[in-house]
Amino acid sequence: MQKCCLPAIAMLWLSTATALFAENIDRQEKPITVTATRTTQTANEALAAMTVISRKDIERQQARSIQDLLRGVPGVNIINNGGMGKATSINMRGTESDHVLVLIDGIKVGSATSGTTSFQNIPIDQIERIEIVRGPRSSLYGSEAIGGVIQIFTRKGGRGLKPNLSFGGGSYQTFNGSVGLSGGNGPGWFNLNASGMTTRGFNSCTGKPSPGGAGCFTNEQSDRDGYRNIAGSLRAGYRFENGLDIETNFLHSDGKTEFDGTFVNNSEIIQQVLGGTARYSPIDIWRISLTAGRSREDSDNFFRDALENTFKSRFNTQRDTVSLLNDIVFTQTQLLTLGFDYQNDQINSTEDFAITSRNNFGVFAQHQASLAAHDLQLSLRHDDNEQFGSRVTGGAAWGYALNERLRLTASFGSAYKAPTFNELYFPNFGNARLQPEESRSYELGANGQTDWGNWSLHVYETHIDDLIAFDASTRAPANIDQARIRGLEGVLNTQIKGWHLNANLTLLNPENNASGANNGNTLPRRAQESIRFDAHRAIGKFTLGGMLLVEGERYDDLANTRKLESYVKLDLRVEYAFNQSWRIQGRLENLFDKHYETAAFFNQPGRNFFATLRYQP
Template structure:
């Protein structure tokens, strides 16, 4: 990859986009986020690179999975193995798929055995919003947050009295979906309950052979079913004490192609609670506790093969001290215990981690400054120290300069350490250093942001062909650019972004200089939406992604592709809406993992009721 390609393409995109979008913009309400600093702030004031996806965005885009939502988000690459309900990996800023910390309602989720989060099994109808923070956050959260954080919040309920909601739809591949919910939110309390289901016959997930891809030949349709429910409730007492509890359970069954297993029964469950209280004006206490489960029973046909169940218990105590008008000190401690129950004989099946951290946010002479430091004490790996620093400065009233630095680490998974016959108990945690520089601003024609970054990862864990086990043999250097522009032109709302990536393997092995696998080096997304009169809405999404490689050796290349989606909505009355979308209008054939098919042209329609 040519080293000059990132800035050259970025400048071309920025120049073209800014000239096209020179029109009056519709500035929307500023979203409030909590993930970047573990304290409430607007996305605009954050020093981090963030993206917020709201419930309104989900329904406007008519997204049917988290994969739909995340594909084309700045800095994010998606790899999917055959459609709905199939294994989905998310890469952020070129880091590994297990270098992203995923939370649901402040509770860490994911499998302790594989290190992955089953995004494909998280029901989209249960989601209120998603906060995506790009860049390292280990100095606040500990292990995993090398590439960034994805924080999912379940639905909390709308203001007003008791409100039901309902949705039902169907489409191509024998797909049926439905959801029903009930919410109530008053001045002091709130309650939301929601249930959803999906069933699809799917399509043939894999076109591999006995020697490639899924290492089998099963030209059948691979279906998926999921039933999920969630509940969230809270109350604010007269003395200022606020409590919030949430529960989500998702159970699914997916079929795929494989020679060892070809069917899995999956379940995810998250139970958590938060208590907030201010004993004095300058001191606010947050206590967060919860448990997440990730269960998988695997079959070959009807024959049971294996079980991997993991439980993660977490407790966090946060203390926010307001030191002055422009200073906030956060001091906290975390406890985490991971436990594995499996049919495989793991010689170690649990481990504990304690973490303590401090963060100082201050504004001094227009300079916004953030400093953070964390110490983790892991039962197996001992002490790890990570830190972060951020700086922001308003160059003008509408333009802000930003700079960030962060160190991070990722503890090896139980599979990498203890899976019988294919593990290495001597693995070290992966370490990283990241640097980021950016600017963001707003003008009469809209909002924009530009960021460049570089990440160095040491002790990267990869499969060692000599020992048939993982080893700390790799290093990586990742450079990237992200540009985002949002504007409105003659009633059309446009949102566009460009991501450029140079993820290079820097190991001393034969793969030195190769591109890390399954990361698209270029990604461009353009969304356009408009309402016509009182009843009609139209929208479109154009996604273009460049070539990528499927393997470390860079011998198997996946072609670039362009995908175009259309969506429409008819407002029947104040409470009822009819939605429809055509995905992959031009029937583009593409793969994000070698030999695994992606949906062709398909249709979906849904009716929604929301008072």
């Protein structure tokens, strides 16, 4: 598919959808969010570009993994190394995969050694909602939030005692199941959930020769590469008569994955998050929130041959965090937030790292104000890192409501990313002289609500300095790269003849500005165009739906010599409700059996089918 065709297709679809509209869309209540400002607000009040995915969305789309769910979301680019349970990374707005801050129930997660989060090992059956905020947020969260923030919330209880269960099976000898119990009565609530899945998978790697050697770091291995996961979560809360509100959360995920490799070909990964939050208002205008938690990511790596499974390496990381927020309401239209964050990272590995822990202290202030048709947000943060000293980041956002249905926004934000332990201290590779990567971003946006639906449009430009890349002259990472990223994101939601329609468009120009041979090249593994169409409609007891994903070409290497072709993928789904409690679902993925790659030599699922039986009163 030609690059020039993608924007034309998107514009044609958007204009056609608007022209065909013949009925008013139902007004839906806007979801309550907390990630964009670290304060409570509705999604339409946010001055940032954001997407909220609810539990209903997850089940309606019949998604079976986070990468499955987020593929095609505006500004989000998914890289997967060979199917379910394989290494999965996310680029947001064209930035690096370790430029995305990830939270689970308010607790910062991710590996301190690699700097990324193992999305493939977070079970989707445990998720209540996901908030995706696009654009820099270092002025509120500190390191990592250059491209944006993804916050995952585990399932939450409500009123009454309600069990739920699901069981499914399908292609690649894949089976999964979950069981849960939620409840609440008066001031207390809880949710307890457990899930498991297994798949034989498919051959994750083609193993075709590449200029630098064999693909996937190995010669072709035609065996299937399976995955299994067992997980559980607990989330509970209680509100006392004096107004004290407490909440605790726990998530544990144990996964084992197989892949193709010459030195390592299977791994066992444990992810665990334990946290708690207390909220209290000593006086009407002052609200205090204290959150503390610990996240772990343990990875044991092995090589299996015909005779035995040999242990090769261990990378265990632990992150302790404490956050204290003070929200002070001056007037009904002015809110001041004063915050303090503490973070301690520790690693325990079979590799001999010179330094195995570091601390970071951060303080920030944020002022949100509304005056007539204007909304303003100002934020400033100072971080004191044990290794890198002081870092100051700031943000400013402005919104102007032209009328009740149209609002314009503009924003600026600076951000930074501290180097990982691997980049600094990995034996015979790391560079202890590395400095944090830094960025500055500019954004203009518009969003509107009409009788036929709602829409938003955002354009932005991000400059990143001191990007860490491998320096061939020293054979170690160094702050030698620069990048300029320009992008456009468009969203349209409407309803036509009973069909609920959603269209997302992302156009991206991620340019390498480093000196040398790669100057002007496209940053690797970023699709430069992406269009996603979603549709669903209820017809009696049936619900029909589908998703069309169109992604443009990308390059797999910095030199732009290895191209990954564009592709079109169509998924269809159907649901039948026996009654209010029981329903059966089926999804046919990749209807046209399209072969595509998001990373060179790594296969993606072909045509496959999955059916699920659900019970939830």
